[in-house]
Amino acid sequence: MSADRLIIFDTTLRDGEQAPGFSMRVDEKLRMARQLAALGVDLIEAGFPIASEADAQSVRTIATHVHGPVIAALARCNRADIERAAWALEPAERRRIHVFIATSDLHLERKLRMSRAHCLKIAMEAVRFARTFTDDVQFSAEDATRSDPDFLWHVVEAVIQSGAKTINLPDTVGYSTPDEIQSFFSNLIRRVPSSDQVVWSAHCHDDLGLAVANTLAALTGGARQVECTVNGIGERAGNASLEEVVMATRIRHDRLPFTSGINTSEIFAASQLLTTLTGEAVQANKAIVGRNAFAHEAGIHQDGMLKDRRTYEIMRPEDVGVTRTTLVLGKHSGRHAVQKRCEELGIALERHELDGVYRAVIALADREKVVSDDDLIKIAAAARTAPEAPASVFPPVTDFAVTPAEKGYGHGV
Ligand code: MN
16 A cells, blocks of 8 residues: 555544434444445444444444444443444454544543553553454543643554554543644654554544544555545534545645545535434535535636636536536626526526516525526516516616625625
């Protein structure tokens, strides 16, 4: 695998599914897992088998029926968790056991009530035990970014010696900043003697809205596996969004020279399937997959889009599986967009008719926010039967003459 190849570890069905409102039944998780395989993720973390019977069954069902990605399951550092994960993963063509334990003093002292020495010991034992079921074992140091780097260094080297192939360093509570996590990864990778024997992985949360920025910074620091979720779902404010990380590395390859195996044209379908299965909508302005991600309402933007899409779009919507850009007819729209939509609907308008239709669209949009195609058809029909308005009553209307602030200047850049 080349040095710039990004490994996409999707945890939509584990961390994502753990979030309130996002739980899925076994059949729903299987449907989502099939879409993740079509999307081309490298790994699917299918669940946490010891957590519930349904979780164990979900992992086993996905391991049986989903081909392509490696199937992973989560386990704490104890025999029962690891045995349950191994059982659930048993039918998979390729399987990964993902063991974790917290390494920060806060978690060790307050949550686990465990000494550092004991933590180190059971981390090593867990990795060795997991290796008896599969060669592909991942170790995660929960709350890594708030752990003492000296202790973390020892734990990481010890679990590599015990057989871990992937080292994941989660920013469990979304506390890090991009520059901090970049040096965190680069320093640790430099310090750990066996660092070149493993893949380093980032798992960032969005509590400060920095999950994607931190993930990209971790890549610059030396990480090559990214843990992420469709639509950025996950505990609390969520995980790093798969679609944002993937498209950032694709669109800004000049700054982020990493290549994933993701089939980006399946991104929108994956996003839509997840909202359908969970009943939780994506926010309208969500990057890449939100309803407004490729929508243009402001007059200047619509005019620019109709002349050359590159004026206001840095990526083509079809590249992420969105069928077309939406020029929304609203109160900020210009005559060019109104005319274009009419043409798309097969309505040919004389110039004087367009003036009347345009004014009616703006008037309706002031009351209704957006003007639907049905509304437009009715407006156009009325305009075509109305007598031509005397020029002295309605002065000529241009895109920017009526209310300049609403025609794009107030909405630019
Ligand atoms: Mn997490």
